[in-house]
C-alpha cells in the first residue's frame with residue numbers, strides 16, 4: 421500500500437509543477453528482483469488513486485529483467501532470484517546490477 | 531505539526547497521539563479544466579518510488595552520525611522474539627550505555643510498556659494499517675525521544691518480513707531475527723529481507739532439542755541470499771549466545787562514537 425501512496429504523491433507533486441489535471445497513463449518500471457507484487461500493486465494503485473487526479477489512470481508496468489555480476493569470476497548473468505548461483509563458478513556472492521528498480525518513468529497527462 | 535514534509539499515509543500514532551493529519555494540499559480538483567491545458571501530452575519523470583523515504587533516511591543517518599548514536603533496525607516475522615531480545619539486551623547494557631527504543635506495531639502499546647518496565651525510554655509508533663515503519667515516522671520519533679549523544683537506539687519494526695526490507699530508516703544495520711520454529715526456508719521465501727540485513731539472529735535455540743529444525747540448512751540458505759550475512763545462534767529467554775550479540779553491539783557503538791570524535795578533531 422505504501423508504494424502506491426508514494427506513487428500518488430510523486431504524481432501529485434508533478435501535477436502541481438507541470439500543471440496538469442488528469443493522468444491517463446502511468447508507466448512504471450518494476451524490476452523482477454524488487455519486492456513488488458504486480459497484481460497487488462495494480463490493486464493498491466487503483467484503491468489509492470480513487471477520487472484523485474489519477475483515478476482514471478491506467479498503470480502500465482514495464483518488467484525489468486534481473487542482472488547480476490559474480491563477485492568471484494566477474495561474469496554477468498540473468499538473475500531470476502536473489503539466491504541464484506553463478507552459472508559459471510557456482511558461487512552465491514552475486515551483486516545485483518539491474519532488476520531491483522521501482523520507478524515511475526513517464527506519465528500521459530492532460 | 532510537521533516541519534519537514536508534505537507527507538502522506540493515513541493515521542499514524544505516536545504514544546497515542548496522531549502524527550499528523552492527512553492533508554491533500556497538492557491534490558488538484560479532478561474536474562477543473564485549465565483552458566489550453568487539456569491536450570494529452572507525455573511527461574517524463576524518472577522518479578524512484580522510494581526516493582522520498584531515502585531522503586528522510588539520509589537525514590536521520592546524518593543526525594545520528596553527528597550525535598554518535600548507533601541505531602539498529604530489528605526486523606522479523608511476528609512473534610520471533612524481538613521484544614524479549616530487546617528487554618534482555620537492555621538489562622545487560624543499560625548500566626554502561628544510554629539506550630532508547632522506538633517500537634513499531636500496528637496496534638497497542640504493549641511492547642513499549644515492556645521496554646519501559648526496564649527503565650529505558652520507549653516511544654510507541656502505531657502504524658494502523660501500515661505494515662512497516664518509514665524513515666519519516668522514525669525521524670519524528672527520534673525528535674520526540676530527546677536522544678542522548680553517544681547512545682544506542684533500537685528500532686523494533688512491525689512484524690513483517692516483506693515491506694520493512696525496502697524502507698531504509700537511517701539505521702547502521704538491519705538485524706533480522708528468525709526463530710527456529712519458523713522453518714528453514716524463510717531466507718529463500720523472503721530473500722529481500724535477508725539480502726538487506728547485515729546480521730541474522732537465530733532465536734529460540736533452546737527449543738532445538740524438541741524440533742527437527744536444521745540449523746546448517748537455514749544458514750546455508752541465508753548465505754545464498756547474502757554471503758556476507760553474519761549469523762548468531764541465540765536464545766533470548768535462556769540467554770545463550772547473548773554475549774556475542776552484546777559484544778557485536780558494543781564494537782559497532784564504539785566505532786560510531788569514535789567517528790564523531792574524529793569529526794570533531796578535524797573541525798578544530
Ligand SMILES: Nc1nc2c(ncn2[C@@H]2O[C@H](COP(=O)(O)OP(=O)(O)OP(=O)(O)O)[C@@H](O)[C@H]2O)c(=O)[nH]1
Pocket residue numbers: 606607608609610611612613614615641688689733734735736737764765766767768
Ligand atoms: N522458547 C523461547 N521462547 C521465546 C524466545 N524468545 C521469545 N520467546 C517467546 O516468543 C513469544 C513472542 O516473543 P516476543 O518477544 O513478543 O516477539 P516479537 O517478535 O516482539 O513479537 P511481535 O512484536 O508481536 O512481532 C513470547 O511468548 C516469548 O516468550 C526464546 O529464545 N525461546
Ligand SMILES: [Mg+2]
Pocket residue numbers: 612613614641686
Ligand atoms: Mg514485539
Ligand SMILES: [Zn+2]
Pocket residue numbers: 490491492493494495506507508509510511
Ligand atoms: Zn562466477
Ligand SMILES: [Zn+2]
Pocket residue numbers: 532533534535536537550666
Ligand atoms: Zn511529517
